[in-house]
Amino acid sequence: MNWGGWSEFWAxxxxxxxVWGSYAVTLACLALEVYFLRRRSREAKT
Amino acid sequence: MSTAMRWFWFASxxxxxxxxxxxxxxxxxxxxxxxxxxxxxxxxxAPTDAQQGEVYRVIFIHVPAAWMSMFLYVVMAFWxxxxxxxxxxxxxxxxxxxxPTGALFTFIALWTGALWGRPTWGxxxxxxxxxxxxLILLFLYLGFMALQAAxxxxxxxxxxxxxxxxxxxxxxxxxxxSVQWWNTLHQGASVSLTRAPSMASTMLAGMLLxxxxxxxxxxxxxxxxxxxxxxxxx
Numbered sequence: 001m002n003w004g005g006w007s008e009f010w011a012x013x014x015x016x017x018x019v020w021g022s023y024a025v026t027l028a029c030l031a032l033e034v035y036f037l038r039r040r041s042r043e044a045k046t
Numbered sequence: 047m048s049t050a051m052r053w054f055w056f057a058s059x060x061x062x063x064x065x066x067x068x069x070x071x072x073x074x075x076x077x078x079x080x081x082x083x084x085x086x087x088x089x090x091x092a093p094t095d096a097q098q099g100e101v102y103r104v105i106f107i108h109v110p111a112a113w114m115s116m117f118l119y120v121v122m123a124f125w126x127x128x129x130x131x132x133x134x135x136x137x138x139x140x141x142x143x144x145x146p147t148g149a150l151f152t153f154i155a156l157w158t159g160a161l162w163g164r165p166t167w168g169x170x171x172x173x174x175x176x177x178x179x180x181l182i183l184l185f186l187y188l189g190f191m192a193l194q195a196a197x198x199x200x201x202x203x204x205x206x207x208x209x210x211x212x213x214x215x216x217x218x219x220x221x222x223x224s225v226q227w228w229n230t231l232h233q234g235a236s237v238s239l240t241r242a243p244s245m246a247s248t249m250l251a252g253m254l255l256x257x258x259x260x261x262x263x264x265x266x267x268x269x270x271x272x273x274x275x276x277x278x279x280x
Binding site: 018 | 089090094099100101103104107108111146147150153154157158161162164165263267270271273274277278
């Protein structure tokens with residue numbers, strides 16, 4: 001996309017809710033999986 | 047040691063354990079790098095779509111996640127079948143280790159699809175063949191995990207789960223071909239092995255980078271989880 005500043009970037013042509021809603025939930029899912037894997041790994045080692 | 051012997055050597059959970067750790071670390075680093083590159087291409091290089099505007103940028107996670115959801119199921123069913131046929135402990139452990147990551151990518155595909163569907167189709171959800179069969183895939187993953195969790199004896203749990211995983215594999219071609227077999231609201235494939243892709247090359251590059259990132263992430267997560275399972279069981 002042509003760069004028009006951060007506010008335009010976050011707005012995503014008025015569809016920011018859908019775009020960032022997708023990316024935020026995906027990131028949260030992966031972060032949670034990594035967190036639970038780390039915890040399980042620590043517990044398995046003790 | 048011959049090549050065949052070496053494979054049997056790594057089929058033992060104890061010898062596989064340190065190797066899995068090394069592969070997991072390398073894959074995790076590769077996934078982070080490729081995801082950074084993929085997001086850069088996806089947001090700063092790929093052009094605005096002529097029809098959809100900016101909202102199409104959901105594609106960079108939606109399509110790779112959907113590919114992974116199907117691919118991981120086939121790999122899970124393969125290891126489950128190997129465990130069932132040859133009673134190799136590590137095979138069944140691999141199947142169990144893949145299921146949560148597969149379920150996660152299935153959920154991500156459905157979630158991003160819903161958020162993409164609303165602005166482009168006017169609805170978050172529709173009971174068309176593609177969406178419904180992908181939802182069934184999520185239930186197959188969750189059913190596999192629930193079934194294994196419900197049986198105390200690990201070997202019986204592995205066998206029961208394997209039967210479910212193998213039967214459920216028929217759903218994967220149904221998902222893939224659903225857009226051809228039925229009249230779906232979901233569009234057909236933009237990328238296939240037999241035709242030139244019907245999208246801008248920078249869009250395709252971003253999507254393939256993200257697909258590789260998710261693939262490496264899945265390897266890292268699965269091997270990290272199989273290490274936990276090996277420690278818990280042996």
